[in-house]
Amino acid sequence: MTKLRLAIVGAGPAGIYAADILLKAERNFDVSIDLFDQLPAPYGLVRYGVAPDHPRIKGIITALRDVLDRGDIRVFGNVRFGIDLTLEDLKKHYNAVIFATGAVHDADLDIPGIDLTGSYGAARFVSWFDGHPDVPRTWPLDAREVAVIGNGNVALDVARMLAKHADDLLSTEIPANVYEGLKASPVTDVHVFGRRGPTSVKFTPLELRELGDLPDVDIVVYDEDFDYDDAARDAVASNKQVFVIDKVLNKWRERPAGAASRRLHLHFFAKPLEIVDDGTGRVGAIRYERTTPNGQGGVVGTGEIRELPIQAVYRAVGYFGSPLPGVPFDKKRGVIPNREGQVLWKGDPSFGSKGGNTQMYGVYATGWIKRGPVGLIGHTKSDAMETVRHLINDLGNWWRPQSSSEQSIVDLLDERGVRYTNLDGWHRLDQHELALGADAGRTRVKVVPRDEMVTISRGES
Incomplete structure (x- = not known):
């Protein structure tokens, strides 16, 4: 045969x-x-x-x-x-x-200033907080105000990880170096930007709901983003996922904000135009244009330009x-x-x-x-x-x-x-990470350095 x-x-x-x-x-x-x-x-x-x-x-x-x-x-x-x-x-x-x-790898975003110091690709940040062995062990978390560009699940993951308090991640398999980095972060405000409206987002209801459960983090939405046109109203009425997303967002409009130490802002109808230099080659602000529904499910620019101070920006506009x-x-x-x-x-x-x-x-x-x-x-x-x-x-x-x-x-x-390494090696590494977690009262602690992963997997130590 x-x-x-x-x-x-x-x-x-x-x-x-x-x-x-x-x-x-x-x-x-x-x-x-x-x-x-x-x-x-x-x-x-x-x-x-x-x-x-x-x-x-x-x-x-x-x-x-x-x-x-x-x-x-x-x-x-x-x-x-x-x-x-x-x-x-x-x-x-x-x-x-x-x-x-x-x-x-991160897809490119072709706007002025995207290469300034303090501008990052979301995919690389995700690799860092997931303990990828080929990413540096440290991450420059020194910004108080951060922008995340994108309206998909990766954008929400990045925004949530930036806004969430590090101690609330200790029940997960977060690597030790990532916990220490996030613990020292001075962040107070994370702003998520999407050029379309709330009924056109690409994230799922589950991802969205998780934001509302973050301890000591206020979710901030803006009433000006909920003036729907007929196409948006039709989407809410005809699509169950859009209906749930709309329901969640509107509940957040009614929630009081201001008591938490951190805030996660959702900006819709906001098209990024430029990342503004602070005068030293670093990210200093994001400049964006307000958009409006075009009556067919899309948007057009209004000509109204706004600027928001930030010290870091993450583009979450796709993988490549x-x-x-x-x-x-x-x-x-x-x-x-x-x-x-x-x-x-x-x-x-x-x-x-x-x-x-x-x-x-x-x-x-x-x-x-x-x-x-x-x-x-x-x-x-x-x-x-x-x-x-x-x-x-x-x-x-x-x-x-x-x-x-x-x-x-x-x-x-x-x-x-x-x-x-082989499958037996993965089992050895898996058991080692679980044991590290048990010692720390957690489910798992990832091993990050490649050489250490290989040595453990091959049974060389």
């Missing part, structure tokens, strides 16, 4: 779901799957892109762990694609590869994918060009084509690197199903590796001195 030796690059939800779906799919061949990730621990953005005070979303790890713990998928962590392992290496040892590397060595990349969209997960390329003679958008046989994509950083876990599963269906149907065009034994890739990594 034919056997598929498959490499999956990226051990987050997209990669794990693809592996699980393939193993459960109806097929007439055997499957052997190796999952590679540049990080020593699996689970990708579920571990490093979700705020630590979101235990419900973190619970996704339990489902992903159940898949890995079946024992029919091998995991190789701390392996850097393009450095430790190349596309040519994969072609020598596998029949195909699925890239599930996600989108981990990163190019991979030897793999086509769409620089405008931040994705791997593909047709339903089948990777496409333009006339690279090394793959036997003379030009045009042609399928790059043996190479597939799934998740955010396939479709862009939109959608939730359900979209990730449907993405994987689509990609896996094409992988199965492309059997006649799979690579024909020179050495396809499962041991051959282990030997290659060993020869190159790669300190890779």
